[in-house]
Amino acid sequence: xxxxxxxxxxxxxxxxxxxxxxxxxxxxxxxxxxxxxxxxxxxxxxxxxxxxxxxxxxxxxxxxxxxxxxxxxxxxxxxxxxxxxxxxxxxxxxxxxxxxxxxxxxxxxxxxxxxxxxxxxxxxxxxxxxxxxxxxxxxxxxxxxxxx
Amino acid sequence: xxxxxxxxxxxxxxxxxxxxxxxxxxxxxxxxxxxxxxxxxxxxxxxxxxxxxxxxxxxxxxxxxxxxxxxxxxxxxxxxxxxxxxxxxxxxxxxxxxxxxxxxxxxxxxxxxxxxxxxxxxxxxxxxxxxxxxxxxxxxxxxxxxxxxxxxxxxxxxxxxxxxx
Numbered sequence: 360x361x362x363x364x365x366x367x368x369x370x371x372x373x374x375x376x377x378x379x380x381x382x383x384x385x386x387x388x389x390x391x392x393x394x395x396x397x398x399x400x401x402x403x404x405x406x407x408x409x410x411x412x413x414x415x416x417x418x419x420x421x422x423x424x425x426x427x428x429x430x431x432x433x434x435x436x437x438x439x440x441x442x443x444x445x446x447x448x449x450x451x452x453x454x455x456x457x458x459x460x461x462x463x464x465x466x467x468x469x470x471x472x473x474x475x476x477x478x479x480x481x482x483x484x485x486x487x488x489x490x491x492x493x494x495x496x497x498x499x500x501x502x503x504x505x506x507x
Numbered sequence: 508x509x510x511x512x513x514x515x516x517x518x519x520x521x522x523x524x525x526x527x528x529x530x531x532x533x534x535x536x537x538x539x540x541x542x543x544x545x546x547x548x549x550x551x552x553x554x555x556x557x558x559x560x561x562x563x564x565x566x567x568x569x570x571x572x573x574x575x576x577x578x579x580x581x582x583x584x585x586x587x588x589x590x591x592x593x594x595x596x597x598x599x600x601x602x603x604x605x606x607x608x609x610x611x612x613x614x615x616x617x618x619x620x621x622x623x624x625x626x627x628x629x630x631x632x633x634x635x636x637x638x639x640x641x642x643x644x645x646x647x648x649x650x651x652x653x654x655x656x657x658x659x660x661x662x663x664x665x666x667x668x669x670x671x672x
Contacts, residue, residue: 373604468537468538
């Protein structure tokens with residue numbers, strides 16, 4: 360099993376730890392983490408080795424949605440972006456998935472089950488990022504709601 | 508819901524209060540895994556020794572400020588259930604935790620009050636630690652104090668409705 364490089368973006372160190380702990384407990388993959396404290400910091404730390412991203416919304420300097428938009432504008436469409444956020448109004452979910460280009464939406468406080476539902480499809484049985492070539496991407500509003 | 512001029516309001520509209528109360532019960536019920544109950548606030552409550560988490564849900568017209576007053580014992584319990592270990596009360600991490608808890612509550616409040624017509628976004632949270640803390644607001648805007656209790660926790664929430672500057 361090769362290590363999966365995950366970028367965890369949240370202005371709360373406690374939340375970054377909670378996300379990392381949840382991911383480790385799920386044992387879907389062997390993760391190696393890069394942490395960032397806001398969208399701006401995340402853009403600086405982002406590189407082509409990053410394979411999946413867990414991104415908060417409400418952060419100083421640059422929000423998670425602004426960060427996601429910037430990443431997509433750079434042409435990095437293949438990297439899954441999982442929004443992990445306290446924002447839960449329907450308009451916000453829709454904005455993150457459709458304007459921000461996020462793939463999934465997990466609301467805080469999250470459970471292991473909620474996180475598993477959101478991300479398990481992105482990993483194969485060997486703990487690698489699934490290619491997902493055969494699947495048509497579903498960014499529907501309701502997909503995000505289902506993971507909330 | 509149309510909110511009247513703040514000067515004309517003697518209290519926060521009941522439908523807003525109900526939605527915030529509902530959010531507190533849901534959010535903290537999920538975080539701590541215990542059923543909470545709302546207790547009528549009594550003015551004789553002692554000054555707080557603990558942490559206050561401040562956050563607001565605001566739009567261009569109005570700001571709904573939420574001040575979460577968490578006694579030391581409850582803050583320690585939150586840290587145990589939230590991250591699996593008790594954080595030192597004096598640590599920066601404890602402030603981070605209370606800020607994040609406030610942020611999670613505000614996210615739920617923003618979604619919930621939208622259902623009664625108050626559309627707004629959350630501010631970033633701040634946390635203040637201290638002893639003998641007493642909450643007050645200048646100009647006496649409409650304010651509602653609420654107290655919540657569960658098996659292992661007890662905390663106060665003060666909500667204030669004011670005009671956005």
